[in-house]
Amino acid sequence: MSTATQSDIESFRSETRAWLEKNCPASMRTPVKGFDDYFWGGRRPKFKDEDQKQWFENMKSKGWTVPRWPKEYGGGGLSKVEYKVLKEEMESLGCRTPLFSFGIHMLGPALLNFGTEEQKKEHLTQIANGEIWWCQGYSEPGAGSDLAGLQTSAEDKGDHYLVNGQKVWTSYADYSDKIFCLVRTDKNAPKHTGISFLLIDMESAGVTTRPIKLISGSSPFCETFFDNVKVPKENLVGIENEGWSIAKYLLTHERSMIGNVSKMDKTLDQYAVEAIGRVEGKLADPVNRVEVARWLIDEAAFNLTLIRALDEAKAGSPPGAKSSFYKYYGTELNKRRYELMMSTGGFDNLIWGESAAGGKTPREFCRSKANSIEGGTSEIQLNIIAKHILGLPKS
């Protein structure tokens, strides 16, 4: 392990800053607004404009779509410190993420840890170059919180698997090129030990998708159906029937990414005052005044807690089961925020809007109810805290 000197880091920083100044178009330094501000890559890539394309190509040429991945897989090969510097410089200039991909944050780590060299060379490079749009196939109608109870089967047919079943909540399955799936390869084994991690091409015969409309309107979620789909054996990641350990690894990783309370352009008290006004200088509704104040205090304490978590991680104590605490508390905080926005937003706020411009709060309110369900329900998180942090015995 080479140790970079302070001056090495400083020259990397100034080089990075100079490169970003030169290669990040001005329009790519503004906050993302709509769906087409996110570039997902794939076999049929759609760029919003030339700037978005240029920015992606420039970052790709440096391997900075995946800065921490090894260079031989299309990554930037950056060290932890260099990556921190890159993030800081991008943040200070307001640079957008050049490529969004479940491949980067979900499949990538699985392949890096469990994949063969051939799999890494093929798939990681494709992810890094934005050539393939990946989606995740975990949950099923009968397997949500009890994910290990999944039933989508993969029968061993010699040189391929024959896959039959259904996945649900697959984000962007209708746009995706490939799906990484948890499938059952042994129906007789206890449920956790008969699961495999399989890569499936969405263009294979027998794969169909259907978008799911939510109470909040349209969503990226889909149902995905597998009807006698042939999947080559090379697409198995890790060892047959040992896919559950890969799933567990990815799930804790995913959980640690959720839980941040999203930023708004107004603070909750500003929002409330603008919506319902004041009486004798105080927010017009005395009950909401207390609840808004209570929420602001909890938001502040939660942000301090996340900072403390970062400090602890840096000092060598990764979050572990505490990520369940952050997920639980952060999502409930977000739901409370929307309840307060609806409560103070008045009659006009009840109007159902069609566009992002107006009338979006009722939609966002409805959508927020999913926060405590997706990524592991609040009840599951509390179970994890009780068992793994408090050491309480199994039910």
Added chain:
Amino acid sequence: MLKTSAKEFFSGNAPISSLRKLRDDKSELGYDQRVWNEMAEMGWTGLVFPEAYGGLDFGYAGLGQILIESGKTLTPSPMMSSVIVSGTLVNAFGSEDQKQDLLNEIVSGEKIVTLAFEENQTHNPRNPETSVDSNQLTGTKKFVLDGHVADIFLVTAKSQKGLGIYIIDASAAGVSVQRHIMMDSRNAATVVFEAAPVMGMIGLPGEGENIIDHTLDVARICLSAEMLGSMEEAFSRTINYLKERKQFGVSIGSFQGLQHRAAHMFCEIEMCKSIVLNSLQAIDDESDELAMNASMTKAKVGEVAKLVSNEGIQMFGGIGMTDDEEIGFFLKRARVAQLTFGDFNYHIDRYARLRSF
């Protein structure tokens, strides 16, 4: 490390059984004099004050660690009333002479100085009826912490020129003290001043609001640190009980209903820890936002202390209701600490006012 030595000191010298004994023996002081002397000898009473007055100039973040540990054993002492409230007040606003006089005595633990600032049934520190005229102070103060052992009272009073902080000798004529033993076995007093002679004043008339705000904000944060320790200990005992207690052939800690409530409490206590540690640092950083920090902290910690102390009794079941079991002491202390220096209700309003809504 300060935290470890504090933990050893309090659990070794002043565990809850000591509090029980002080209560049952109807102790005159209401605290253990030897424990207090040792705290002074170890420099804890001077931790945050300059060396010139016998202190160690170590900071409130460090003091916070001691307070947290003292909260775990519910150890009573004049630390809060004399050192943290009066000491902070004199150190921040006293003249050089006053600091030489009063602060040295506070730090040595020889004199108990307590601030008398409540007059109503609810927290109302900035609007006393107590008044000063021709160097004589008249009025009635309630809930004066450690008033029964005070050598000196610092009293909030109004005069022609506004609110001020006046120094009154506890043994002076015109001062009568009525001791009350509170539900948490600590002591407060009702003090009646009738033309009591004023020995001096801290700061100038009209500066009282500013002095009170800053002093009580520091006190609010420090008391919150003590409350954090108490709720951590109550929670820890509750979890142990859930593991040990068996009913229906299983440990009651295996019941999902209790697991969820326990897990939720864990999260809320962690939130309190974050906000208390941050606010202690804000004192040392001389933050511009100390008032907001103090109100946020006292409000949040008050609410969670209420939750944890109540859940503690409930989860201990019948045994939690007995005097023999110690969990009840945590409930009693939480109730008193909530109302001290302003509770959730007071501070949620103050916080909103500070944020202009």
